[in-house]
Amino acid sequence: MSSPATLPRLTGATFLIAGVPAAALAALVITGRLGALEGFLALVATFLSAAILAWLWLESLARLTQAMRRAMEGPMEGLPAPPPLLPAAADVAEEVHRITRSLAERSALVGQLRRADAAIIEALPDPLVVLGADRAPLRANRAARRLFGLSENGGAGGDLAALLRHPKLASAIDRALAEGAAQSADVVLPVPVLRDLSAQVIPLDPPLSDGGRMLVVLVDRTRERAVERMRADFVANVSHELRTPLASVMGFIETLRGPARGDTEAADRFLGIMSEQSDRMRRLIDDLLDLSRIELVEHQPPDGECDLGQLVRAELEGMSPIIAARGATVLTDLVEGCIARPADAGQVGQVLRNLLENALRYGRKEGTTRILLRPAAPGGLVGGTRLPNRPGHLLSVTDDGPGIPREHIPRLTERFYRVDKGRARHAGGTGLGLAIVKHVVNRHRGLLVIESEEGQGATFTVWLPGAQEAER
Numbered sequence: 293m294s295s296p297a298t299l300p301r302l303t304g305a306t307f308l309i310a311g312v313p314a315a316a317l318a319a320l321v322i323t324g325r326l327g328a329l330e331g332f333l334a335l336v337a338t339f340l341s342a343a344i345l346a347w348l349w350l351e352s353l354a355r356l357t358q359a360m361r362r363a364m365e366g367p368m369e370g371l372p373a374p375p376p377l378l379p380a381a382a383d384v385a386e387e388v389h390r391i392t393r394s395l396a397e398r399s400a401l402v403g404q405l406r407r408a409d410a411a412i413i414e415a416l417p418d419p420l421v422v423l424g425a426d427r428a429p430l431r432a433n434r435a436a437r438r439l440f441g442l443s444e445n446g447g448a449g450g451d452l453a454a455l456l457r458h459p460k461l462a463s464a465i466d467r468a469l470a471e472g473a474a475q476s477a478d479v480v481l482p483v484p485v486l487r488d489l490s491a492q493v494i495p496l497d498p499p500l501s502d503g504g505r506m507l508v509v510l511v512d513r514t515r516e517r518a519v520e521r522m523r524a525d526f527v528a529n530v531s532h533e534l535r536t537p538l539a540s541v542m543g544f545i546e547t548l549r550g551p552a553r554g555d556t557e558a559a560d561r562f563l564g565i566m567s568e569q570s571d572r573m574r575r576l577i578d579d580l581l582d583l584s585r586i587e588l589v590e591h592q593p594p595d596g597e598c599d600l601g602q603l604v605r606a607e608l609e610g611m612s613p614i615i616a617a618r619g620a621t622v623l624t625d626l627v628e629g630c631i632a633r634p635a636d637a638g639q640v641g642q643v644l645r646n647l648l649e650n651a652l653r654y655g656r657k658e659g660t661t662r663i664l665l666r667p668a669a670p671g672g673l674v675g676g677t678r679l680p681n682r683p684g685h686l687l688s689v690t691d692d693g694p695g696i697p698r699e700h701i702p703r704l705t706e707r708f709y710r711v712d713k714g715r716a717r718h719a720g721g722t723g724l725g726l727a728i729v730k731h732v733v734n735r736h737r738g739l740l741v742i743e744s745e746e747g748q749g750a751t752f753t754v755w756l757p758g759a760q761e762a763e764r
């Protein structure tokens with residue numbers, strides 16, 4: 293509460309107002325121009341009206357003070373202060389009220405703008421961290437919290453601390469503070485997972501209201517760099533794979549033109565090798581084209597269907613010359629009516645061909661290959677892998693060859709990955725077969741499971757979505 297018109301103040305003010313008229317009255321009485329009684333009555337009247345005037349002023353000022361204090365504390369809230377008694381003071385109070393209201397409106401607007409800014413920063417897709425003058429993180433937006441596994445209130449930021457300690461980023465911060473200009477740094481964080489970050493350090497001058505002195509904007513380039521590396525590796529691999537047979541063909545052409553000219557026996561032998569090498573190049577190009585065609589449509593699911601039993605029989609017929617040449621036996625156990633859907637029959641055929649070719653190529657000579665087709669139990673287990681919880685079919689190809697050492701299994705579907713490079717190339721492989729299989733299976737939202745015991749053959753199982761249907 294504002295101090296009211298207290299007695300000492302009231303007395304003081306009354307004497308201040310009544311002082312001069314009282315002195316004049318006293319002078320009139322003393323000089324005898326006014327009677328003692330009249331003088332006394334006039335003095336009382338003077339003091340009385342002075343007291344009323346003083347009270348009015350003091351009370352008005354008190355109420356004005358109270359109104360201003362209320363305005364400072366929090367406008368619009370609570371009861372309004374009682375209006376001052378004097379009209380002039382009431383006008384001032386009214387003006388104060390208006391100013392307060394307009395200030396309140398402005399501060400609400402500033403609050404709104406700040407919240408909008410915060411919401412934009414929070415929603416930005418790029419991770420952003422605000423650092424204080426001591427380089428400690430003050431705030432991190434959602435993307436940054438996700439990147440560093442921070443909790444909502446910024447707790448547990450070991451990775452963020454590691455980033456901020458990184459010598460490259462630390463020196464970018466030094467430069468940004470010294471030069472007052474934005475600096476960038478590329479940082480690789482090796483743990484817990486390898487991450488390739490591009491950081492931009494922007495000094496804030498003047499600092500933010502919460503003490504923010506620097507903005508660190510990050511771009512996660514991990515995927516981009518990995519793709520770059522893969523592309524470079526891929527081109528190098530393709531060139532290498534093509535160069536070897538090409539060099540051999542060119543070498544034989546030179547030999548046939550020079551030293552072996554006219555030697556028909558050598559010519560026959562060399563032409564045979566050249567034809568083999570050309571065939572290898574053709575297969576490589578065919579596989580590369582297949583792979584790129586599949587990758588092109590990988591994101592759009594197929595829309596046809598495929599009777600898997602019929603497909604197996606058709607492919608076996610097509611491959612019968614190769615099977616006969618290897619002296620292999622292929623046994624089938626096919627449940628009828630297994631329809632893969634949605635499926636691209638051409639691509640599923642490619643999968644089966646590649647798996648069968650591998651079984652014949654890497655299996656035992658004159659060995660036995662088994663092809664199994666059956667409906668899958670939704671959510672069941674195959675080789676420790678959980679199947680999707682939808683209806684589907686399992687198609688597996690098992691050989692009785694030497695099998696695949698455990699450590700190689702996870703990498704078999706990488707392009708150009710071979711367990712035994714020399715042997716695989718010699719056997720006519722391109723190293724792309726299982727990559728094609730994996731991409732087709734991915735496009736079908738299916739699964740590929742590879743199981744093998746060394747020395748006991750290998751089983752490649754494909755799960756494809758689809759329902760069991762009565763024979764048609």
Ligand SMILES: Nc1ncnc2c1ncn2[C@@H]1O[C@H](COP(=O)(O)OP(=O)(O)O)[C@@H](O)[C@H]1O
Binds near residue numbers: 650655709716726
């Ligand atoms: N059934 C199998 N038994 C043993 N090894 C296999 C089998 N299938 C595939 N592999 C190994 O996996 C590698 C990759 O297979 P793939 O991608 O089809 O390439 P390619 O057959 O052209 O060499 C092969 O080089 C081979 O080392």
Ligand SMILES: [Mg+2]
Binds near residue numbers: 650725726
């Ligand atoms: Mg193959």
